[in-house]
Amino acid sequence: MRDAAVAAERLTKRFAGVTALDDVTFELPAGGVLGLLGPNGAGKTTAVRILATLLAPDSGQARVAGLDVVAQAASVRRLIGLSGQYAAVDPFLTGRENLVMIGRLHGLGRRAAHCRASELLDRLGLIEAADRQARTYSGGMRRRLDVAAGLVAAPLVLFLDEPATGLDPEGRLALWQLLGELTAQGTTLLLTTQYLEEADRLATSIVVLGHGRLIASGTPSQIKARSGGDRLEVTVPPGDDPGPVARALAGLGAGPSVVDGVTGRVVVPVADGPAILSELAARLAASNVRVAEVALRQPTMEEAFLALTHQPGPGTALPEPAGNRPAGSPGGAGQAKRRSP
Amino acid sequence: MITAAAPAPQRAPASVLTSTGTITARNLRRLTRVPTLIALATIQPVLLVLLFTYAFGGAVHVPGMSRYIDYLLPGIVVLAIGFGASQTGVAIAEDLASGMIDRFRSLPITGTAVLAGRVAADAVRNLGVVVLMAGAGSAIGFRFHAGPGAALTAAALAVAVGTVFSWLNMLLGLLVRNPEAAGLAGLFPIIILTFTSSTLVPVATMPGWLQAFARANPVTAMAGALRALCLGGPTARPVIETLAWLAGILAVTIPAAISRYRHATTA
Numbered sequence: 001m002r003d004a005a006v007a008a009e010r011l012t013k014r015f016a017g018v019t020a021l022d023d024v025t026f027e028l029p030a031g032g033v034l035g036l037l038g039p040n041g042a043g044k045t046t047a048v049r050i051l052a053t054l055l056a057p058d059s060g061q062a063r064v065a066g067l068d069v070v071a072q073a074a075s076v077r078r079l080i081g082l083s084g085q086y087a088a089v090d091p092f093l094t095g096r097e098n099l100v101m102i103g104r105l106h107g108l109g110r111r112a113a114h115c116r117a118s119e120l121l122d123r124l125g126l127i128e129a130a131d132r133q134a135r136t137y138s139g140g141m142r143r144r145l146d147v148a149a150g151l152v153a154a155p156l157v158l159f160l161d162e163p164a165t166g167l168d169p170e171g172r173l174a175l176w177q178l179l180g181e182l183t184a185q186g187t188t189l190l191l192t193t194q195y196l197e198e199a200d201r202l203a204t205s206i207v208v209l210g211h212g213r214l215i216a217s218g219t220p221s222q223i224k225a226r227s228g229g230d231r232l233e234v235t236v237p238p239g240d241d242p243g244p245v246a247r248a249l250a251g252l253g254a255g256p257s258v259v260d261g262v263t264g265r266v267v268v269p270v271a272d273g274p275a276i277l278s279e280l281a282a283r284l285a286a287s288n289v290r291v292a293e294v295a296l297r298q299p300t301m302e303e304a305f306l307a308l309t310h311q312p313g314p315g316t317a318l319p320e321p322a323g324n325r326p327a328g329s330p331g332g333a334g335q336a337k338r339r340s341p
Numbered sequence: 342m343i344t345a346a347a348p349a350p351q352r353a354p355a356s357v358l359t360s361t362g363t364i365t366a367r368n369l370r371r372l373t374r375v376p377t378l379i380a381l382a383t384i385q386p387v388l389l390v391l392l393f394t395y396a397f398g399g400a401v402h403v404p405g406m407s408r409y410i411d412y413l414l415p416g417i418v419v420l421a422i423g424f425g426a427s428q429t430g431v432a433i434a435e436d437l438a439s440g441m442i443d444r445f446r447s448l449p450i451t452g453t454a455v456l457a458g459r460v461a462a463d464a465v466r467n468l469g470v471v472v473l474m475a476g477a478g479s480a481i482g483f484r485f486h487a488g489p490g491a492a493l494t495a496a497a498l499a500v501a502v503g504t505v506f507s508w509l510n511m512l513l514g515l516l517v518r519n520p521e522a523a524g525l526a527g528l529f530p531i532i533i534l535t536f537t538s539s540t541l542v543p544v545a546t547m548p549g550w551l552q553a554f555a556r557a558n559p560v561t562a563m564a565g566a567l568r569a570l571c572l573g574g575p576t577a578r579p580v581i582e583t584l585a586w587l588a589g590i591l592a593v594t595i596p597a598a599i600s601r602y603r604h605a606t607t608a
Contacts, residue, residue, distance in 0.1 A: 049443075052447050054447060077447060077448060089444070092371045092375055101363055102444075104355060104359065105450050107449070
């Protein structure tokens with residue numbers, strides 16, 4: 001506990017009868033990246049707000065670099081950066097003015113604050129828009145300015161609340177690359193996301209929250225394995241009955257398949273997607289059914305969430321399945337047919 | 342490459358003065374860039390002077406005074422500043438709703454700096470409003486009759502009154518947390534208190550039951566003090582009465598606003 005950059009111990013927070021966080025415990029070692037994963041209303045933002053000293057927990061304790069976020073809030077604020085849904089930039093100030101202001105408030109001298117602002121604007125590709133008011137920025141530029149605002153004080157721990165929300169795929173990739181560079185330099189990162197793909201891409205450990213409770217925690221591959229691995233999705237042409245396809249695929253997956261008669265789609269959880277593609281092709285050919293589309297993708301948050309809630313309780317780490325995506329290869333195996341949820 | 346690893350976690354945090362100054366500068370910048378704020382600080386005060394002088398002035402006869410503008414201006418300054426102060430509450434509620442307050446609360450600065458920076462910027466605006474109204478009034482016949490020293494004291498007192506209204510509206514804004522509601526909540530008291538005071542008409546013209554209220558009304562004291570400083574006459578009593586009101590209101594609103602700020606969050 002003492003060595004952790006971020007530690008949450010039995011955190012509980014209620015708002016007017018709704019339990020936003022219920023006895024949640026996790027920790028993040030220095031230099032690590034923790035993905036807080038969960039659907040809307042899972043308690044992710046509440047957890048970040050407590051850790052960033054914006055909200056006091058009803059019970060439990062949270063520490064950043066060993067400092068209590070309630071009793072030593074002022075010291076914690078000197079070590080953290082916050083960026084996300086709610087921590088705003090001023091739309092009527094220019095990008096540069098926003099960053100200089102935050103630098104000054106962090107105790108930087110006038111010149112140091114200007115230097116730091118220029119450095120960050122340059123690095124985040126905002127230098128040409130630096131002297132325009134932030135309200136003229138696109139969503140992606142605004143988000144980058146927001147991340148820059150969190151980085152002004154070179155924080156030990158950076159909190160990012162849903163950093164990729166509202167970004168186009170290109171902007172998302174650029175942001176992920178930036179965050180990768182930050183962690184390579186030792187910044188501890190805690191981010192919330194609704195997307196398993198994003199957590200998988202960035203995080204060294206994942207905590208899954210649902211209705212304020214900790215549902216699962218572990219490495220990305222452990223979480224993915226426990227959420228039933230990839231999903232194989234076979235769609236029949238409009239008007240066709242997906243039943244025969246479902247029968248042809250019986251027993252192929254790692255769990256029961258889901259048949260949607262309206263969209264004509266059969267979804268099968270598979271532990272090792274790419275490996276079963278040849279078996280899939282053979283079965284489809286043998287059963288002589290018409291198929292409009294075949295896709296291999298990661299489980300959506302809803303699917304992972306459903307799968308995880310039917311798993312044994314937290315702390316039971318399952319063995320990593322063979323054939324998982326090789327580490328360090330961004331798209332991973334099965335890229336050609338992989339779609340984002 | 343970004344230097345991300347913390348180079349100086351031991352860096353001294355900004356002093357209260359620096360952080361207050363930084364927040365003040367931010368708010369003043371907004372004041373020059375948000376069109377509604379510019380209009381509220383310029384057109385509205387001038388409009389008030391002209392409207393009340395020409396629409397109203399013919400009907401009001403103040404004993405012993407030849408021009409209504411001489412009577413009106415010191416009072417209408419209080420009304421204009423009171424209207425303007427409602428923007429303090431609107432602004433803090435907007436900062437709460439937009440997440441600016443969350444940003445500030447995640448930084449190593451005190452809440453006092455955030456609130457004082459807001460009030461300080463509004464005080465600068467109020468000084469501008471006072472100068473503008475004096476200018477507009479002078480253009481249509483208003484004159485200071487008690488010398489430049491008293492005139493400057495009047496301006497300073499007007500700004501002080503504005504500062505106190507700002508703290509009051511700050512507290513309202515932090516309590517209601519919704520910008521529109523904060524605007525309304527700020528306007529109601531000032532409208533009621535202004536129209537039941539000596540701001541626009543002499544108290545003696547009111548029915549007896551209202552006279553009692555008007556005499557106890559703090560806005561009567563404020564308008565009276567400014568009037569005495571602008572036009573001459575005994576100043577000690579209304580000025581002391583005004584300062585007592587101001588001190589009393591501040592003693593309640595500043596601690597309450599700071600405490601409220603600590604607990605106010607966006608979500």
